Amino acid sequence: MKSLDVDWKPLALVPVLSLVVLPFIGSGSTWLTLTVAGLAMGMIIFIIASGLTLVFGLMDVLNFGHGVFIALGAFVATTVLGAMGDYTASGSLWVNLVAVFPAMLAAMAVAGALGLVFERFIVRPVYGNHLKQILITMGGLIIGEELIKVIWGPLQIPLPLPEGMRGSILLGDAAVEKYRVIAVVVGLVVFGSLLWTLTRTKIGLLIRAGVQDREMVESLGYRIRNLFIGVFVVGSALAGLGGVMWGLYQQNVVPQMGAQVNVLIFIVLIIGGLGSTTGALVGALLVGLVANYTGFLVPKAALFSNIALMMAILLWRPQGVYALSR
Amino acid sequence: MTTDLLTLSGVHTHIGAYHILHGVDLRVPRGQLTLLLGRNGAGKTTTLRTIMGLWRASAGRITLAGRDIGALDTPRIAGLGVAYVPENMGIFADLSVKENMLLAARSAQRLAQIDGDRLQWIFKLFPAVEKFWNHPAGKLSGGQKQMLAVARAIVEPRDLLIVDEPSKGLAPAIINNMIEAFGQLKASGVTILLVEQNFNFARRLGDTVAVMDNGRVVHAGAMKDLAEDEQLQRSLLGLAL
Amino acid sequence: QSGEVRIAHVYSRTGPLEAYGKQTQTGLMLGLEFATNGTMAVNGKKLTVIEKDDQGKPDLGKSLLATAYSDDKADLAIGPTSSGVALALLPVAEEYKKILLVEPAVADAITGDKWNKYIFRTGRNSTQDAVSNAVSLDQPNVHIATLAQDYAFGRDGVKAFKDALGKAKIVHEEYLPPTTTDFTAGLQRIIDRLKDQPGRKVIWVVWAGSNSPFARLGDLDLKKRFNIEVSTGGNILPAMAAYSQFPGMEGASYYYYKFPKNAANDWLVKEHQRRFNSPPDFFTAGGFSAAMAVVEALKKTNGDANTNKLIAAMEGMTFETPKGPMTFRKEDHQAMQSMYHFRVAPDIKPGQPIELELVRELKPADMKVPVRNKGA
Amino acid sequence: MFIRLLSNDLPRNRLLAVVLAAIVLALAFTPFIFPGVKALNVAAKVLVFIVLVASFDLLLGYTGIVSFAHTMFFGIGAYGVAIASTRMGAGWGSLAVGMACALALSFVLALAIGLFSLRVRAIFFSMITLAFAAAFQTLASQLSEFTGGEDGLSFKVPAWLSPSFEPFEAPFLGVTIDGRLICYWLLFVAAAVLFLLMLRIVNSPFGRVLQAIRENEFRAEAIGYRVVVYRTVSSILSALFATLAGALLALWLRYNGPDTSLSFEIMLDVLLIVVIGGMGTLYGAVIGSALFLVAQSYLQDLLRLASESVSGLPALAALLSPDRWLLWLGLLFVLSVYYFPTGVVGRLRALSARRAVLPSKDHNGAPAVQASTR
Amino acid sequence: MLSTHELTIRFGGHVAVNGVTCSFEPGTLTAIVGPNGAGKTTYFNLISGQLRASAGRVLLNGRDLSGLSASQRTRAGLGRAFQLTNLFPRLSVLENVRLAVQATREGPHRRGLSLWSIWSDHHALTERAREILREVALHEKQDELVSNLPHGDQRKLEVALLIALEPQVFMFDEPTAGMNAAEAPVILDLIRRLKADRSKTILLVEHKMDVVRELADRIIVLHNGTLVADGAPAEVIALPVVQEAYLGTAAVAQEESA
Ligand SMILES: Nc1ncnc2c1ncn2[C@@H]1O[C@H](COP(=O)(O)OP(=O)(O)OP(=O)(O)O)[C@@H](O)[C@H]1O
Numbered sequence A: 001m002k003s004l005d006v007d008w009k010p011l012a013l014v015p016v017l018s019l020v021v022l023p024f025i026g027s028g029s030t031w032l033t034l035t036v037a038g039l040a041m042g043m044i045i046f047i048i049a050s051g052l053t054l055v056f057g058l059m060d061v062l063n064f065g066h067g068v069f070i071a072l073g074a075f076v077a078t079t080v081l082g083a084m085g086d087y088t089a090s091g092s093l094w095v096n097l098v099a100v101f102p103a104m105l106a107a108m109a110v111a112g113a114l115g116l117v118f119e120r121f122i123v124r125p126v127y128g129n130h131l132k133q134i135l136i137t138m139g140g141l142i143i144g145e146e147l148i149k150v151i152w153g154p155l156q157i158p159l160p161l162p163e164g165m166r167g168s169i170l171l172g173d174a175a176v177e178k179y180r181v182i183a184v185v186v187g188l189v190v191f192g193s194l195l196w197t198l199t200r201t202k203i204g205l206l207i208r209a210g211v212q213d214r215e216m217v218e219s220l221g222y223r224i225r226n227l228f229i230g231v232f233v234v235g236s237a238l239a240g241l242g243g244v245m246w247g248l249y250q251q252n253v254v255p256q257m258g259a260q261v262n263v264l265i266f267i268v269l270i271i272g273g274l275g276s277t278t279g280a281l282v283g284a285l286l287v288g289l290v291a292n293y294t295g296f297l298v299p300k301a302a303l304f305s306n307i308a309l310m311m312a313i314l315l316w317r318p319q320g321v322y323a324l325s326r
Numbered sequence B: 001m002t003t004d005l006l007t008l009s010g011v012h013t014h015i016g017a018y019h020i021l022h023g024v025d026l027r028v029p030r031g032q033l034t035l036l037l038g039r040n041g042a043g044k045t046t047t048l049r050t051i052m053g054l055w056r057a058s059a060g061r062i063t064l065a066g067r068d069i070g071a072l073d074t075p076r077i078a079g080l081g082v083a084y085v086p087e088n089m090g091i092f093a094d095l096s097v098k099e100n101m102l103l104a105a106r107s108a109q110r111l112a113q114i115d116g117d118r119l120q121w122i123f124k125l126f127p128a129v130e131k132f133w134n135h136p137a138g139k140l141s142g143g144q145k146q147m148l149a150v151a152r153a154i155v156e157p158r159d160l161l162i163v164d165e166p167s168k169g170l171a172p173a174i175i176n177n178m179i180e181a182f183g184q185l186k187a188s189g190v191t192i193l194l195v196e197q198n199f200n201f202a203r204r205l206g207d208t209v210a211v212m213d214n215g216r217v218v219h220a221g222a223m224k225d226l227a228e229d230e231q232l233q234r235s236l237l238g239l240a241l
Numbered sequence C: 001q002s003g004e005v006r007i008a009h010v011y012s013r014t015g016p017l018e019a020y021g022k023q024t025q026t027g028l029m030l031g032l033e034f035a036t037n038g039t040m041a042v043n044g045k046k047l048t049v050i051e052k053d054d055q056g057k058p059d060l061g062k063s064l065l066a067t068a069y070s071d072d073k074a075d076l077a078i079g080p081t082s083s084g085v086a087l088a089l090l091p092v093a094e095e096y097k098k099i100l101l102v103e104p105a106v107a108d109a110i111t112g113d114k115w116n117k118y119i120f121r122t123g124r125n126s127t128q129d130a131v132s133n134a135v136s137l138d139q140p141n142v143h144i145a146t147l148a149q150d151y152a153f154g155r156d157g158v159k160a161f162k163d164a165l166g167k168a169k170i171v172h173e174e175y176l177p178p179t180t181t182d183f184t185a186g187l188q189r190i191i192d193r194l195k196d197q198p199g200r201k202v203i204w205v206v207w208a209g210s211n212s213p214f215a216r217l218g219d220l221d222l223k224k225r226f227n228i229e230v231s232t233g234g235n236i237l238p239a240m241a242a243y244s245q246f247p248g249m250e251g252a253s254y255y256y257y258k259f260p261k262n263a264a265n266d267w268l269v270k271e272h273q274r275r276f277n278s279p280p281d282f283f284t285a286g287g288f289s290a291a292m293a294v295v296e297a298l299k300k301t302n303g304d305a306n307t308n309k310l311i312a313a314m315e316g317m318t319f320e321t322p323k324g325p326m327t328f329r330k331e332d333h334q335a336m337q338s339m340y341h342f343r344v345a346p347d348i349k350p351g352q353p354i355e356l357e358l359v360r361e362l363k364p365a366d367m368k369v370p371v372r373n374k375g376a
Numbered sequence D: 001m002f003i004r005l006l007s008n009d010l011p012r013n014r015l016l017a018v019v020l021a022a023i024v025l026a027l028a029f030t031p032f033i034f035p036g037v038k039a040l041n042v043a044a045k046v047l048v049f050i051v052l053v054a055s056f057d058l059l060l061g062y063t064g065i066v067s068f069a070h071t072m073f074f075g076i077g078a079y080g081v082a083i084a085s086t087r088m089g090a091g092w093g094s095l096a097v098g099m100a101c102a103l104a105l106s107f108v109l110a111l112a113i114g115l116f117s118l119r120v121r122a123i124f125f126s127m128i129t130l131a132f133a134a135a136f137q138t139l140a141s142q143l144s145e146f147t148g149g150e151d152g153l154s155f156k157v158p159a160w161l162s163p164s165f166e167p168f169e170a171p172f173l174g175v176t177i178d179g180r181l182i183c184y185w186l187l188f189v190a191a192a193v194l195f196l197l198m199l200r201i202v203n204s205p206f207g208r209v210l211q212a213i214r215e216n217e218f219r220a221e222a223i224g225y226r227v228v229v230y231r232t233v234s235s236i237l238s239a240l241f242a243t244l245a246g247a248l249l250a251l252w253l254r255y256n257g258p259d260t261s262l263s264f265e266i267m268l269d270v271l272l273i274v275v276i277g278g279m280g281t282l283y284g285a286v287i288g289s290a291l292f293l294v295a296q297s298y299l300q301d302l303l304r305l306a307s308e309s310v311s312g313l314p315a316l317a318a319l320l321s322p323d324r325w326l327l328w329l330g331l332l333f334v335l336s337v338y339y340f341p342t343g344v345v346g347r348l349r350a351l352s353a354r355r356a357v358l359p360s361k362d363h364n365g366a367p368a369v370q371a372s373t374r
Numbered sequence E: 001m002l003s004t005h006e007l008t009i010r011f012g013g014h015v016a017v018n019g020v021t022c023s024f025e026p027g028t029l030t031a032i033v034g035p036n037g038a039g040k041t042t043y044f045n046l047i048s049g050q051l052r053a054s055a056g057r058v059l060l061n062g063r064d065l066s067g068l069s070a071s072q073r074t075r076a077g078l079g080r081a082f083q084l085t086n087l088f089p090r091l092s093v094l095e096n097v098r099l100a101v102q103a104t105r106e107g108p109h110r111r112g113l114s115l116w117s118i119w120s121d122h123h124a125l126t127e128r129a130r131e132i133l134r135e136v137a138l139h140e141k142q143d144e145l146v147s148n149l150p151h152g153d154q155r156k157l158e159v160a161l162l163i164a165l166e167p168q169v170f171m172f173d174e175p176t177a178g179m180n181a182a183e184a185p186v187i188l189d190l191i192r193r194l195k196a197d198r199s200k201t202i203l204l205v206e207h208k209m210d211v212v213r214e215l216a217d218r219i220i221v222l223h224n225g226t227l228v229a230d231g232a233p234a235e236v237i238a239l240p241v242v243q244e245a246y247l248g249t250a251a252v253a254q255e256e257s258a
């Protein structure tokens, strides 16, 4: 069957790249540090980008307002974690999770709820028209950012990492930050559940069909409206989760954080092939790794490493590594 | 004794500022094939879309199996056992033929849950569907798309099948298959409402016929009366067929 | 002559530096209040502050300052928040022949090669920042790696820092893109260079922005693993929250509300706490100082806001501020002022509110700050 | 004669014509009608933006290319003048050299982008240009040797155009004519000429082909037009006009920096102005720029009034605070997409055309026409 | 004279047009028939350059067109109308045709690359466009937006564009599909008139056999991408392969042999 053919080349890119740079870096422990950190960074980027890939891949909506949900998730986390100081101060990871988990849930819930409003008032009138999507969601981004300032103030708010998630795991001379390991786990969970939903259920098909011809999908007896809302809410909730992860990584949050990561997310999406979940993962991992490798080998070039990576990938595959095939 | 599965009485439809249907009265008897004829722009497609809830009737009453469906939304109407093949075929171009079929099979989550025998029957009628099973549907030829559109509508049994011009762009051989298919469906008790320009096609299938002009039904009766009466054809359709 | 003195305050009320700008404005108003004993008048002349929001945009700033000087008839202007805006404003002051009292933009060039005689600055410049940090670290057998943002601000800071060091040695300079989020590579390079050095090993960080490397530095347990310390300058309180990961860390700062002991600061801390329920911060002190400078100058001219008279009064003028006395250096109109060598409370736990201890007040005489506006 | 000047492309609506005439007159006589530095600055910015937005409309509205790299060319023009004036000193010569170099660089980059745009899907292309614009901005601040980095460049312009130049002793109509005003009128004339030039281009046979490509690229190719060539020429032309707009901006500000001419915010403003004014109608650039920039410049003042008037209601006052002006700008984005899908010009023209345009149809203003394969 | 030599295209493993060699004389109307998916539209696409052939050549009057793009082929004299209408929806009817007329013009305003002249000054273009619209009976709707036209009128306009190009070779792909019996004659008359001008080569894809019988001088049959029959209409229609695979007169139509 054709659909079972998996295109392995892009997936192979990640290990191949890591092995190719090994001789240049020389020291094994440095290589290990850089690689693990890069992969973990990639996972965090994937989490914040996943919602956008979902919304774009399924609904063909180019949501420049995605960043708002990221920022919102992070701000909600500051409030929740701030109220649960007892649990974050404990040195035990499990106790910390008692605080972090509800923070994630709250962030996802609030971001998802805002997603509901966003879909209704911002996105619904512009399905099928990219230019208007860009404009109106940009407006949404600005409004959201300003509202965050109204609620939480324009200042940067610290979001300290819970005690048990601090520090590093030492592997010889190589250090792997604990938090990055947690990010990898969360990222894999997100990736796995997305992939499962999209390939093992009819939902993915339905939504893609709905984008092309919504009337026909309704004529087949499916209520597409609710599905669209559902996808948008899930996408926003994922962004909220991404915001928590990102905020904890930076250990502080600013209202502009959403807009700050926009270009990065878009680069990941382009590399991945707009809308492909696996592509977004590959893209995010590559971005994470390349940033670290160039940062170590030729720091001057690190500024442009993302763009260079994107260009290289596009020369190889003009539509991104996976062109809309999930 | 036949009852009417679908009835329209005094249906008016507006599209934007335009008043398109001016009081359509139509009866579709259960278990029969009803043909809707009329010149370009007479309002046939608009009538079908109004039945499906894709346009909302501004006045009048539409009933399906005795129940008023005028206020229901499209998914709901489809859920009552109505399959629809639109004029533009409504193919999901980016999905494969298989995925198009799977979506049409509402009760199936996976391919394996679709009735195999029925699928084989469809493959036999419309060989292109099987041949291009895993291809993107957008790459099919014009006629192949038309086959897929009809195949999709019949992948699961439905009570009422509404089809808008299924024969356009089809090779004569496939038109024969299409006639065959509608014949078999009718035999299995499906009610069919068909819009068709190809009168030969129409003549071989129709039980009853309604002719539209200017947003109204101007003639309704048995197919054979119309088929035999050239005078009537000329006055209703503008030419003898 | 009208009965008022009009002061334009051009600052980032909105935009990326909104947080800083607002502190300055608060400080400015408090400072005027304090310096005039609540009358908001000098010699019977009312002080009116006109606020202008430059949004952090140089072009807008230019237009606003011109508007202020000409349409709003401002006698002098204070601001702006960002160095980029400040540099664009300098020629405007010259064109309109009116004073621009720069606060808190830090770029050296403002009182350096882009300077003109209408420019004064109460804020510290990059060099003062860097030099004070250097002084706080400059000991024999200290090996330092610098970590800075890869643009003019970062590079200038490191250069000034290097120039000011005498005994300590710089072993590595790391510049990372200003928007870096993953610091692993850069830190790895620093660690590789630093870990086998003898003596005291320090990473000196100069970084502005929310994407700071402190979280990463904290997680790497450098002190435990390689006995590497971290050092950096001061910042606004929310940004210094990250310092709690480095108990005992030393550096030098422009202001911390508990350090200075004088009437102005006592009043400032008390009033700020009372009115805003928080201690005054970095830029609040700056705004306050600017206000005190203006009032002092006006007192000297008996309330005359004529530009040349003001310049004459201000050159070499010494005035009180929450940071103690400052003096406008004659040559470049830069206010010479104290800085504070601080230490993060050694018993602080990561995540706790920050607590700084004063190691030493660095008086102007302790720091050699070169004059750089020759030829301007 | 007048009609030929407008290339036979008339406003086609009386109200529209009146508004346009009013804007042009107001711009021409700003120094006399609205005294003060602020008004003059706003007017000058409107002039620059008319050229910039019109050049973007050439690309977006007429050719259907969505590019976020347009400010890159704007920046190149501004930097051209700024760098030349800084390095070579103030003078007409340095202005000419700066402009020439900027135009050449823009030409090359636009050619590359134009050729590249054919390789990738429309939406893909826009996002790539987004990344590129960001990279270019980084590059500009990195090359601080030339560009002055983040801080930008302040420079002097030829004596005639600087404020200290006062050729006439006596004020004219109560206004002292100085270099500043001369510079303003130079801008006015330049903007007018450039605008009329663009109007000519879109109304030439070439312009019609661009519209055909926007509508249906596939069919345009099929009837014998080489889409590649037209797209590329159009993207070059629009880049060159943007470059000139950038040069005008620098000339006026006597300053340039990355935030001033390269920032994404400007790109957003341009996009919004095109939409407010009406895509694919160069006149939209005039109306949109005037409306938007005036609103933007006085929005904070307005909000201050508004928030003072509701100071009794803290929640509302927080929303109306002048510090939150961006909130209202964002709302403007949303509302203009909602209510002005065809822009002011489109709306007005539809009124007088009286040809009922179906509501469903004006929602499909997407320029990115997806060509079918058959 | 138009001819194709061993023209072939593969989509993945599927050969949609397979080694078709055929030539078309001026003054004849050749009908191309075949089952759905036989490759008729694809064959047109290969000739007019919308698709690049995997192998084979297209010659016009001895000139090899194989390497040329669609626009170059149009300028070389190939004209094409599409199976699914494909117009400039938000331009007026007149402008649609005018664009096509302009595309054929040489001289200083050649193909509109002139930036300086004003479009609305080109009276000659406008006149010619009006003339063509009259021919297809659309002149009364010349100022309507194309997107507001009913389907039948769009089909007519599609043909008008083709005429405006003044090609040597006309290719029609099911020009009357979806048009009812009362409207189709306008188009068929037009094709008849073109045919009367003996210098034109006409290719017509059509499923309606009565139309084919009436208009065609010659029929070629495509089946699974291969040319399976070629000759005078009566002969070809009588061939068993055509009867079975295409017309389906056998009681149950045969499955397409894969
Ligand atoms: N979306 C629409 N907006 C405006 N008018 C429409 C729209 N759809 C259809 N019409 C008009 O409604 C009338 C009836 O159209 P309809 O499609 O129902 O005719 P039809 O009988 O199906 O014709 P055909 O045989 O050409 O398919 C026509 O005059 C048509 O122009």
Ligand SMILES: Nc1ncnc2c1ncn2[C@@H]1O[C@H](COP(=O)(O)OP(=O)(O)OP(=O)(O)O)[C@@H](O)[C@H]1O
Pocket (backbone or CB within 6 Å): B132, B139, B140, B141, B142, B143, B144, B169, B171, D373, E011, E014, E016, E034, E035, E036, E037, E038, E039, E040, E041, E042, E043
């Ligand atoms: N771009 C493409 N990619 C893959 N397959 C294609 C493509 N275009 C056409 N095909 C396939 O090539 C075959 C020939 O298609 P074509 O459109 O030429 O048929 P046709 O003879 O015109 O049929 P119809 O009478 O139905 O219009 C079909 O099986 C179609 O699926």
Ligand SMILES: [Mg+2]
Pocket (backbone or CB within 6 Å): B044, B045, B046, B087, B164
């Ligand atoms: Mg119809």
Ligand SMILES: [Mg+2]
Pocket (backbone or CB within 6 Å): B141, B142, B143, E040, E041, E042, E083
């Ligand atoms: Mg075909």
